[in-house]
Amino acid sequence: MLETIPQSRRERRIAARQAQILDAAAHVFSQKGYQNATTKDIAEAADVSEGTLYNYFANKRDLLIGVARAYADEVITDMETIQPEGYEDLLAQFMANRFRRGRERRLFMVFLYESRWNEDVRQYYVEEAMHHIIALTEQHIRDLIARGVLREVDPAIAARTMSATIMGFAALFELGISVNHGSPELLGTQVTDILWNGLRTYGKNGRD
Amino acid sequence: MLETIPQSRRERRIAARQAQILDAAAHVFSQKGYQNATTKDIAEAADVSEGTLYNYFANKRDLLIGVARAYADEVITDMETIQPEGYEDLLAQFMANRFRRGRERRLFMVFLYESRWNEDVRQYYVEEAMHHIIALTEQHIRDLIARGVLREVDPAIAARTMSATIMGFAALFELGISVNHGSPELLGTQVTDILWNGLRTYGKNGRD
Amino acid sequence: MLETIPQSRRERRIAARQAQILDAAAHVFSQKGYQNATTKDIAEAADVSEGTLYNYFANKRDLLIGVARAYADEVITDMETIQPEGYEDLLAQFMANRFRRGRERRLFMVFLYESRWNEDVRQYYVEEAMHHIIALTEQHIRDLIARGVLREVDPAIAARTMSATIMGFAALFELGISVNHGSPELLGTQVTDILWNGLRTYGKNGRD
Amino acid sequence: MLETIPQSRRERRIAARQAQILDAAAHVFSQKGYQNATTKDIAEAADVSEGTLYNYFANKRDLLIGVARAYADEVITDMETIQPEGYEDLLAQFMANRFRRGRERRLFMVFLYESRWNEDVRQYYVEEAMHHIIALTEQHIRDLIARGVLREVDPAIAARTMSATIMGFAALFELGISVNHGSPELLGTQVTDILWNGLRTYGKNGRD
DNA sequence: AATGAATGAGACTTCATTCAT
DNA sequence: TATGAATGAAGTCTCATTCAT
Known part of the structure; x- marks a missing residue:
């Protein structure tokens, strides 16, 4: 319901990073399925560290x-x-x-x-x-x-x-x-x- | 007659045990899916030890x-x-x-x-x-x-x-x-x- | 110190079976080493069941x-x-x-x-x-x-x-x-x- | 100068940790042999968790x-x-x-x-x-x-x-x-x- | 005495998650 | 905020040993 356009630079950066991670996750999930995909796979595909995933999503399930x-x-x-x-x-x-x-x-x-x-x-x-x-x-x-x-x-x-x-x-x-x-x-x-x-x-x- | 029905008592026992394990595996897989199912789950459902599974099937994949x-x-x-x-x-x-x-x-x-x-x-x-x-x-x-x-x-x-x-x-x-x-x-x-x-x-x- | 010749037929049979198992064990140990050799390997080489091994030797170490x-x-x-x-x-x-x-x-x-x-x-x-x-x-x-x-x-x-x-x-x-x-x-x-x-x-x- | 000595702090830390684990492994292997040594033994000797071993070596054999x-x-x-x-x-x-x-x-x-x-x-x-x-x-x-x-x-x-x-x-x-x-x-x-x-x-x- | 299926402890390994830097 | 090394719970699998037949 917060589907408005992010105002501040910070919010835009966060949204962009989230989208980047989600896109990587979608790619990996489509290739390997959910269970076979590792958070390492997703982090690599998103070109961020594993830790960063957890700054934007609570856990692997949340990514799905x-x-x-x-x-x-x-x-x-x-x-x-x-x-x-x-x-x-x-x-x-x-x-x-x-x-x-x-x-x-x-x-x-x-x-x-x-x-x-x-x-x-x-x-x-x-x-x-x-x-x-x-x-x-x-x-x-x-x-x-x-x-x-x-x-x-x-x-x-x-x-x-x-x-x-x-x-x-x-x-x-x-x-x-x-x-x-x-x-x-x-x-x-x-x-x-x-x-x-x-x-x-x-x-x-x-x-x- | 000699082909489809196991002859000896031993062969019948083995076939029965295999069927018992397969049935348990089918049950667990249908409930949890393959990846979420553990060999422990299957062994318990079949009422045998985990080790016994491996006397009848090479590995978990083989069960599937x-x-x-x-x-x-x-x-x-x-x-x-x-x-x-x-x-x-x-x-x-x-x-x-x-x-x-x-x-x-x-x-x-x-x-x-x-x-x-x-x-x-x-x-x-x-x-x-x-x-x-x-x-x-x-x-x-x-x-x-x-x-x-x-x-x-x-x-x-x-x-x-x-x-x-x-x-x-x-x-x-x-x-x-x-x-x-x-x-x-x-x-x-x-x-x-x-x-x-x-x-x-x-x-x-x-x-x- | 019991290095006498077995008298009874029973003793002779036991000695022969022991020798048979030991020879198989020697063969398997020489091929695979002690740790890599399984009791199953030895039983098969000796052409007896695994259980029989334990009628003649207390455990795997005893075979060695x-x-x-x-x-x-x-x-x-x-x-x-x-x-x-x-x-x-x-x-x-x-x-x-x-x-x-x-x-x-x-x-x-x-x-x-x-x-x-x-x-x-x-x-x-x-x-x-x-x-x-x-x-x-x-x-x-x-x-x-x-x-x-x-x-x-x-x-x-x-x-x-x-x-x-x-x-x-x-x-x-x-x-x-x-x-x-x-x-x-x-x-x-x-x-x-x-x-x-x-x-x-x-x-x-x-x-x- | 750039070849033999690790440059960054990170590389030095990794090299040190690898050396620490290898030293622990050498110790345990020398005491127990390869097969008797468990990854648990090695992890304890290196004062790290078992999982950490696998961040530095692919498997037990790789440690050897x-x-x-x-x-x-x-x-x-x-x-x-x-x-x-x-x-x-x-x-x-x-x-x-x-x-x-x-x-x-x-x-x-x-x-x-x-x-x-x-x-x-x-x-x-x-x-x-x-x-x-x-x-x-x-x-x-x-x-x-x-x-x-x-x-x-x-x-x-x-x-x-x-x-x-x-x-x-x-x-x-x-x-x-x-x-x-x-x-x-x-x-x-x-x-x-x-x-x-x-x-x-x-x-x-x-x-x- | 012989069998071999059943057992279960324990081994190796993976990986989601945390946290100090 | 980003990193990635460390963690440890949990999973699969092996195999020496037991025991009912």
């Missing part, structure tokens, strides 16, 4: 929470800036934005996993980011149904199905399981096609 | 591999015993079988995550189980397309979409994100409905 | 002592059977007998080392075998001096010098430090030549 | 190598500083320098033994130190033969005989086998006398 929070903010912003006209390729755009970069996919996996053992990660990542995304998606779907674009599915179910499919594909990508001849973008289009056909009405957008 | 292998076998058997007549609710049945129990869902998440850091888990779980499942699904879809039940989607894409959606829902469940008024079975049905509609043809099974 | 005692007996017997006429090549013969086989050299090193940490090994190997050998050598030297063959060195010093040189060469051999063009036998001859020249008188055997 | 290397350096320096005029009592001086202190003798035994199981100890101690010593000795002997002081023995054999005798005496000392009425210095003189007589010519230095 910081990364999760930043990631959640980014996801929400990303989601909200997708233009309403793009309803049909909502998934495609979101997938492209989120999972084009391996680092984002891997971080996503880390949060997904660690939120089971870490209440705060769950708080920041799951509660805030994912619920937010799902709520937005649900609203979109509700609108589309009202406008007759989509058939009358349960919007809650539909929104969760979309999220689940996206998450699942991120995992498949990370596991190296994917169609060999498809780029991320092409894949996104094809997946969207299937889900979209599962959801839409068949008056105006009949099969070709 | 053992659990993954057993899980993979189970998944494949499960998949193969689903009756062909149940094509339409293939997903529903599989989801119900696999993810009705929280322990299975949680183990699935553990394997999904650990396979990134552990080549053997990837080998046993991803390579053998998931590829197998996807291949089977792909074949089912191919058949259904040939019989005109499904429209002409790319079977590879479709099979992966199904897997991704199932995996994603397992994750959502674990995260506590799901429709509050739905049982796993009802959920499965609804999800299936969406995907099914995204895949089927619209001649005989047109919308009502 | 048993091997040391047997080795000491052998050394003493060996030493005593060298013919008196062979005075001049006493060293050569003894070196050849003792250290021709790598196993003997390596066991020697093991006893030498372990006797520092193990009072019983010191007792059986050092006290009994080495003191015996040195005493015998000393007596030989005393005789040779009395007969005018050797010059009037201190027999105690001379005997210890001989032992030290032999031991040292065994070590050099094990370390792989030796003259590349010499066989053990040739080496023995040359070493003997040097020591012998250091000890003998120069009336009848003057330099040529 | 560090001690061996320091010892080897010391031996070589020692050997090289013995004055050429002292040819005749080369052994006596070297023995006195090396083995007057029990700790040196015991460490020597530890390296001798452990180099069989530890490639790096062999590298640092045997390859570098012992080969060096033997080569130097061989050269000395070669010179003495050329100058007619020693008779025409094989210099390689003679050098190895000297080394072997010294090593053997170190072992005898450790085993408590030695002439009871002799000091190390007197012993050294007597041993030298024997070897010397075994090597020298008999023109100018004939027996009296």
